[in-house]
Amino acid sequence: MAGHDNGSVLQFAPFQSSVDEGFWHRLSSLKLNQLGIDESPIFITGFYAPCSHSQVSNHLTLLGESLPPEPSAQSSHLSLRSGNRNRCSVPGILYNTNTLESFQALDKQSLMKAEAKKIWEDIHSGRAEQESSVLSRFLLISFADLKSWKFYYSFAFPALVLDPPAMITSLKPASQCFSLEEADSLTAVCNEWRNSSTTADVPFFLVSIDSNSHATIRHLKDWEVCRSDGYKLLFGFYDPCHLPNNPGWPLRNFIAFICSRWNLQKIRFFCYREHRGFADLGLSLVGEALISVSQEWKLHKHIPKAVGWEVNKGKKTRCITLANSMDPIKLAVSAA
Amino acid sequence: MVLSQKIHDVFKGTVERITNPRTVSAYKEKGVLSVEEFVLAGDNLVSKCPTWSWESGEPSKRKSYLPANKQFLITRNVPCLSRASKVEEEYEAAGGEVLIDGDDNDGWLATHGKPKDGKKEEENLPSMETLEISKKSTIQSISSHFGGEEEEDIPDMEEYEDPDNLVESDPATLQSSYLVAHEPDDDNILRTRTYDVSITYDKYYQTPRIWLTGYDESRMLLHPELVLEDVSQDHARKTVTIEDHPHLPGKHASVHPCRHGAVMKKIIDVTMSQGEEPEVDRYLFIFLKFVASVIPTIEYDYTVDFDLGSSST
Numbered sequence: 309m310a311g312h313d314n315g316s317v318l319q320f321a322p323f324q325s326s327v328d329e330g331f332w333h334r335l336s337s338l339k340l341n342q343l344g345i346d347e348s349p350i351f352i353t354g355f356y357a358p359c360s361h362s363q364v365s366n367h368l369t370l371l372g373e374s375l376p377p378e379p380s381a382q383s384s385h386l387s388l389r390s391g392n393r394n395r396c397s398v399p400g401i402l403y404n405t406n407t408l409e410s411f412q413a414l415d416k417q418s419l420m421k422a423e424a425k426k427i428w429e430d431i432h433s434g435r436a437e438q439e440s441s442v443l444s445r446f447l448l449i450s451f452a453d454l455k456s457w458k459f460y461y462s463f464a465f466p467a468l469v470l471d472p473p474a475m476i477t478s479l480k481p482a483s484q485c486f487s488l489e490e491a492d493s494l495t496a497v498c499n500e501w502r503n504s505s506t507t508a509d510v511p512f513f514l515v516s517i518d519s520n521s522h523a524t525i526r527h528l529k530d531w532e533v534c535r536s537d538g539y540k541l542l543f544g545f546y547d548p549c550h551l552p553n554n555p556g557w558p559l560r561n562f563i564a565f566i567c568s569r570w571n572l573q574k575i576r577f578f579c580y581r582e583h584r585g586f587a588d589l590g591l592s593l594v595g596e597a598l599i600s601v602s603q604e605w606k607l608h609k610h611i612p613k614a615v616g617w618e619v620n621k622g623k624k625t626r627c628i629t630l631a632n633s634m635d636p637i638k639l640a641v642s643a644a
Numbered sequence: 645m646v647l648s649q650k651i652h653d654v655f656k657g658t659v660e661r662i663t664n665p666r667t668v669s670a671y672k673e674k675g676v677l678s679v680e681e682f683v684l685a686g687d688n689l690v691s692k693c694p695t696w697s698w699e700s701g702e703p704s705k706r707k708s709y710l711p712a713n714k715q716f717l718i719t720r721n722v723p724c725l726s727r728a729s730k731v732e733e734e735y736e737a738a739g740g741e742v743l744i745d746g747d748d749n750d751g752w753l754a755t756h757g758k759p760k761d762g763k764k765e766e767e768n769l770p771s772m773e774t775l776e777i778s779k780k781s782t783i784q785s786i787s788s789h790f791g792g793e794e795e796e797d798i799p800d801m802e803e804y805e806d807p808d809n810l811v812e813s814d815p816a817t818l819q820s821s822y823l824v825a826h827e828p829d830d831d832n833i834l835r836t837r838t839y840d841v842s843i844t845y846d847k848y849y850q851t852p853r854i855w856l857t858g859y860d861e862s863r864m865l866l867h868p869e870l871v872l873e874d875v876s877q878d879h880a881r882k883t884v885t886i887e888d889h890p891h892l893p894g895k896h897a898s899v900h901p902c903r904h905g906a907v908m909k910k911i912i913d914v915t916m917s918q919g920e921e922p923e924v925d926r927y928l929f930i931f932l933k934f935v936a937s938v939i940p941t942i943e944y945d946y947t948v949d950f951d952l953g954s955s956s957t
Binding site for chain 2: 317318319320321322324325326328329330333360361363364366367369372377378392393394395469470473474502503551554560584585586615620626628630632633
């Protein structure tokens, strides 16, 4: 993209959803065996990982394990949750309705607002600093037609809208932004971060590079320490996007967080991407953004507008039919 | 499902139930793996190729002889940028493999040797069966039952307009037209398919087994029949079958493991004849390398710098 120097609007590549068949199987059994006609929202977990291939972005994936476990499987389920480098958790909420009519009647705008409020509250309460995964939330609305085994659904990845939008002054492959020593050190600490089970699924972090070209990665809660030591500082995040000229969606709320919580106007960010599971500074990006939000934006009580309903090829609603693998009659026929 | 296949499945299931899993290593003798060796080789794959991870799958399908958190291996969202069936057709059209008849007549094969010009050349093509198969079995685009046509049945869905079309009006959202695949658009075949590739342990054959779950470019489940387009046409419908996944719901395409042991044995023999000791924890790298010939365009990761034998890397 040309014109970075003049400052163009920083554009983020939207998150994309991908739902494993196992999710719908699990939802159906939950609906039939436990929930019945209860329409209360359900807390679910999506999973993502940094981009690991130069030609495809990673998605937010829903699996069977995204839903609350069967009571019998609870113990083994929990042990799998943390530390998996290919499954960074994203908290989400599911509104599953009982009828197509109530699905269509859902007020998407107010559901979006409710999620924006959660993100905003987590930024201001400091929770996001402790538990950075709450910065990326998602929303799923669905109608599971268990007579025809059809599932209608829409995703949203709520992002707080900066007003006016952030401007970008530079965006380059990370490999062009560091000296050789810095790049080596950064690659090593990134791999270390991704390989440790305590940090592998922590998607937002701080990178500081000291005057001896030595890089360190720290948790967001160490911000005060990082700021005071005066080293080169970057705001890093796991970028699911593969595009060379745009950062991925998670950066949006991260920038909102940085400017409201730490009140910065100029941000150097680091889009962390991998090749075959290892840090790749050629794919990763380093960019510089300028933020100048209105006074109103800085007020805690003013909840910013949010966007992020997933766009699906002209249609707003996705539909998947799983009769072949779920319908007892079809299963009986194919097994006979 | 073919009847003979079904009978075999019943037989196989019964044998699996009544026999104990292999505990004694027969890696070198038969090219097969014990359960412990499978876990060992899996751990090594996960540590060297971290896009792979262990999963536990559906609790109800858990196998007691495997650790609960290490039931099978999976790598998700693996790109598949072109159809294997297409690639082979193009390869053949470009001349395919041509036997070079030099004076000493030692029968070298030239790949991409001569462009095919008319029937004269055909006598020289050694792989005519392949050519025919790839022509005959061009899979018609099945309007997938996942979405597709059926969507039109939905009453009222078309009229359902979003009141809050916020994304489109937001200047900081990259519009999705930027997100198209960057391959030439010469037909309507979906281009950026992705796959979840998983490896399970087959207790009957005592070897790993590969499973494929495909997604189309809009990340909707691909009909298993369409997955066959991404299988080398020598293998589609022969060694690749569509069956129930042992740990996940639904039907998935799988490379049938009946020949895996023999192929692995052959590779191990070659290694040993070179005076090198084959390490069992390398098994899955070798295995994935040979599976790549069955699914050549699915770009999963198995690359590790290693020579088959020594563990000096």
